[in-house]
Amino acid sequence: MPHMTDERVRAGLAHEEDLSLLHEVSMKTAGVSHLEMCIQCGTCGGSCPVAMDMDHTPRMLFAMLRAGMREEVLRSNTPWICVSCYHCVVRCPQEVHIADVMYTLKGMAIKAKLYQDSTAPHFSQTFVGMVETYGRGFELGLASRHYLRYFPLRLPGMMPMGFGMITKGRMPIRPRKIKHMDQLKAILKRAKQLELTS
Amino acid sequence: MNKYLLYPGCSLESSAKAYMESLNAILGPLDVHFEEIEDWNCCGATEYLGINLIPAYSLITRNLALAARQSAAQMDGTRTIVAPCSACYLNLAKADYYMQERPSLGVKVNEALEAGGLQYKAGTLDVRHLIDVLVYDIGLDTIRSKVTRPLNGLRVAPYMGCMLPRPDYQHRWSDHEHPTELDDLLRALGAEVIDYPLTTSCCGGHMTQIGPETAFELIRRLVADADERGAHLMATVCPMCQLNIDAYQGEMNHYFSTGYHMPILFFTQLMGLAFGKEPGELGIGVELVSSRNALANLGVEVPIAQEPTVRKRKDEGLPMPRRLLNGRKRGKEAVK
Numbered sequence: 045m046p047h048m049t050d051e052r053v054r055a056g057l058a059h060e061e062d063l064s065l066l067h068e069v070s071m072k073t074a075g076v077s078h079l080e081m082c083i084q085c086g087t088c089g090g091s092c093p094v095a096m097d098m099d100h101t102p103r104m105l106f107a108m109l110r111a112g113m114r115e116e117v118l119r120s121n122t123p124w125i126c127v128s129c130y131h132c133v134v135r136c137p138q139e140v141h142i143a144d145v146m147y148t149l150k151g152m153a154i155k156a157k158l159y160q161d162s163t164a165p166h167f168s169q170t171f172v173g174m175v176e177t178y179g180r181g182f183e184l185g186l187a188s189r190h191y192l193r194y195f196p197l198r199l200p201g202m203m204p205m206g207f208g209m210i211t212k213g214r215m216p217i218r219p220r221k222i223k224h225m226d227q228l229k230a231i232l233k234r235a236k237q238l239e240l241t242s
Numbered sequence: 243m244n245k246y247l248l249y250p251g252c253s254l255e256s257s258a259k260a261y262m263e264s265l266n267a268i269l270g271p272l273d274v275h276f277e278e279i280e281d282w283n284c285c286g287a288t289e290y291l292g293i294n295l296i297p298a299y300s301l302i303t304r305n306l307a308l309a310a311r312q313s314a315a316q317m318d319g320t321r322t323i324v325a326p327c328s329a330c331y332l333n334l335a336k337a338d339y340y341m342q343e344r345p346s347l348g349v350k351v352n353e354a355l356e357a358g359g360l361q362y363k364a365g366t367l368d369v370r371h372l373i374d375v376l377v378y379d380i381g382l383d384t385i386r387s388k389v390t391r392p393l394n395g396l397r398v399a400p401y402m403g404c405m406l407p408r409p410d411y412q413h414r415w416s417d418h419e420h421p422t423e424l425d426d427l428l429r430a431l432g433a434e435v436i437d438y439p440l441t442t443s444c445c446g447g448h449m450t451q452i453g454p455e456t457a458f459e460l461i462r463r464l465v466a467d468a469d470e471r472g473a474h475l476m477a478t479v480c481p482m483c484q485l486n487i488d489a490y491q492g493e494m495n496h497y498f499s500t501g502y503h504m505p506i507l508f509f510t511q512l513m514g515l516a517f518g519k520e521p522g523e524l525g526i527g528v529e530l531v532s533s534r535n536a537l538a539n540l541g542v543e544v545p546i547a548q549e550p551t552v553r554k555r556k557d558e559g560l561p562m563p564r565r566l567l568n569g570r571k572r573g574k575e576a577v578k
Contacts, residue, residue, distance in 0.1 A: 074295060074347055075340035093444055097456045125456060128288050129444035130408035134418040143409075150292035164452040171289040175301065179283040181252035190451060198454070201496065205489050205530060212528040214257045223281045227358040228304060235300040235354035242346045 065112045072240055073141060073148040081138040082106045088132035088142055098122045102132060102142055105149075118158040123149040124165075163194040176232060179222030184215050244379055247309050247323045247367075248276035251330035251481070252284050257489075258481030260525025261326055264510035265372070267524055271388045271517050272380050276324065279309045285333040288448055299347060300354040302337040306369075307355055307362035326372040326510075328405040328480035329447075335369040339411040371406055373479050373509065374414055377423045382430045390518035392432025395539045398512070399436050399473035400424040401464065401487075403480040404444040418442070424509060428477060431516035436471045440464055445486040458494045461486055465494070465504045474536040476506040484508060488529050505533035515542060 063080075070079040082103070089101030099120045100108065108117050123146040132142045150168070153159040167190050174182045187206075191199055209215040222228065254262040269276060282305050290298035306323070313319035325331040341348035341364035348364050355361055376385065402424050407415040415421045419442050425435045443464060446457030464487060468476050478484045487506040495502055507526065514524040521527060521537070521544045534544040 072295060074291075074299065074336075075343045093460060094449075094456050097453070123292070125449075125453065127404075127444045127447045127449055127456075127460070129404035129447075131404070131419075131444075133409045141409075144291075147291040148295070151294060154293060162452060167448065167452045168289040168292050171287065172293055175284045175286060175290065180255070181284045181287070183252075183256055187451070195454075201493060205492060208530045209257065209489060212530075214259060214528055216256050220252075220255060222283050224358075227360075228283055228301075231300050231304060231354050231358040231360070232297050234357035235297040235351075236294065238296045238350045238353060240295060240347060240350060 061110070062112045063110065065114050065117070066109045069109055069145060069148055069152070071242075072152070073144050074240075075141050075144060077145055077148075078138055078140045079106065079109070079145055082110075082140055083138055085137060087135050087137065088140075091131040091135050092126075093129060093131065094125050094127055098125045102126075102146075106140075106145075115158060117149065118153040118156050120149075121159070121162060122146070123153065124159065124162050163190065166190065166194065174219070176229070178219045179225055179228050180220050182219035184210075184217060185219060187215075243273050243275055244375075245275045245277065245318065245320045246375065247313060247320060248278045249282055249285075249305055249309070249323055249325045249330060249334065250278060251325060251327040253327055253481035253485070257485050258327070258508070260528050261481055261484070261508045261510060263523070263525035264508055264514045265326060267514045267519050268510055268517060272376070272384065274375075274380065277312070279305060279312060279323070282308060285330045287329050287333075291333075296350050296354060299337050299340070299351050302333045303341070303351050303355060303362050304358065304360060306334060306338060306367055307360040310362055310366045311360070313367070321366070322368045322370055322375070324370055324372055324375050326479075327482070328371065328403050329482055331369065331371040332405040335412060336409075338364050338367065338369055369412070370414065371479070373406075373423055373427065377427055382426055385427065385513070386430045389431055389516045391516055391540070391542075393428075393512060393516050393540060394432050394434075396433045396512075396536070397436055397472055397474045397539075398428050398433045399438045399468035399471065399476040400428055400441055401438065401468075401476045401478045401483060401506070402441045403478065403483045404442055406479060407442055424477065424479060427509065428512065431512060433477075433512065433516075436468075436473050438468065438471065438473070440467050445480075445483040447482060447486075450486050450490045454493070455497070457486065457490065458497045461490060461494045462498055462500070462502075465491060465502045466500075468504050469502055473504070474539055475533055476504060477509045477512055478506055479509055484529075488531050491531050503531060503535075505529055505531045505536050507533055515540065521545060 070077045086103045089095050089103050095101050100122050105122050126146040128143045130143055154165050170189055286298050286301045309323045352361050407421045408418050428435045446460040449457035484506055511524045527545050537544055
């Protein structure tokens with residue numbers, strides 16, 4: 045909201061930024077995120093192996109969070125390109141939990157239905173659906189459902205690989221289910237009603 | 243005897259079953275006992291965390307709760323839970339750490355676990371990775387003493403991957419970017435360990451599924467570097483790394499019009515070979531980029547991978563010339 049900033053500048057309140065978005069993201073992140081401590085040094089972007097494919101480097105994204113640019117942040121592909129390699133996390137002089145902030149932003153973008161350009165949310169949701177049904181991962185179900193929907197043209201090229209995986213017994217045809225699925229379901233049902241508020 | 247709780251993780255039942263087979267094969271010689279956590283569930287990999295925080299951490303922590311209960315029920319219960327998969331290790335370790343760093347997370351997670359009659363107090367268990375336990379508990383001297391077939395002449399690129407040495411909240415590794423645990427272990431087996439600066443670079447993780455171009459570049463860097471430095475094969479500690487480098491190497495080659503052939507084996511498979519086990523006992527031969535030529539440097543012969551067993555549904559049908567079936571008689575046919 046730039047006009048608000050203008051008013052504030054005129055009123056001499058420029059130092060009182062609207063940090064509600066920054067705090068919201070920090071609050072929703074596991075552990076103590078240290079997000080507010082970012083000094084904009086850019087070590088994160090410089091350490092990132094996939095920064096070239098990102099709309100914004102992590103440093104830029106954190107500046108946007110501080111500026112309250114909710115929609116731009118949640119539309120960014122950056123959290124979805126992040127491969128969680130934690131290079132930035134161990135190099136960050138302020139110990140910001142960068143990878144975990146990216147997870148928080150993914151969740152917020154899905155909820156706000158703002159990031160639509162990638163197959164990533166579908167992949168995550170399909171994966172989670174499998175886990176919530178069987179309690180264990182099920183690669184064949186996940187891969188076939190995801191590829192048929194988003195990468196049908198990739199399938200012919202992948203046939204030798206898929207065939208190899210199946211015939212070498214590395215991709216079971218049937219999912220494995222845990223014994224106490226009812227217990228896991230009860231836990232997840234309760235967990236979905238909870239949110240980190242402090 | 244060293245005793246531990248084992249959290250195998252989903253990959254070890256499927257794409258990385260060779261990891262499980264080779265792990266089982268080396269436990270005997272090292273006198274280590276692993277007890278599987280009963281009814282463990284998926285750790286959510288890197289997917290659940292990006293959807294919903296409390297369910298994601300509750301999913302992970304159910305395993306810790308089950309493990310703690312199992313450990314408490316035994317007289318000589320071990321407090322150490324071992325994960326062979328880097329992503330599982332990280333999730334379990336991170337959940338345990340974050341619930342201590344931010345107690346409110348632990349409160350919410352326990353509220354959810356209660357719905358399933360479980361609870362977990364953060365810090366109860368020690369979460370460790372397989373290679374950590376082998377190098378620091380069992381020790382390189384013991385490992386060296388079990389070697390009957392030194393891997394002399396085998397040039398190995400030690401690939402640690404990213405999620406094992408980082409973020410390392412528990413300070414378990416010698417370095418975050420250039421840890422030497424895998425190098426030391428491979429050297430103890432007699433292998434020639436090449437200098438491999440990309441050892442903790444990312445393989446792309448789930449990007450092979452959702453953003454292949456991003457992943458292919460990461461895979462290319464790793465494979466090209468190992469190749470240029472003259473490695474016969476790469477050694478890994480992680481099922482995801484193995485899957486990406488092995489199963490997607492063909493697609494990566496196609497994408498860049500390259501012709502790399504860089505096999506990647508689990509470090510446990512190399513340990514098994516060095517302990518004198520046969521490739522068949524170690525799941526060697528199910529990799530898609532064959533390690534046959536690489537292991538020929540050791541004089542080890544890798545069995546030709548089993549051909550797909552085509553199941554014949556009916557005996558009746560169009561009469562087909564017998565020789566199309568290579569003249570082989572299958573068990574069921576022979577009975578009939």
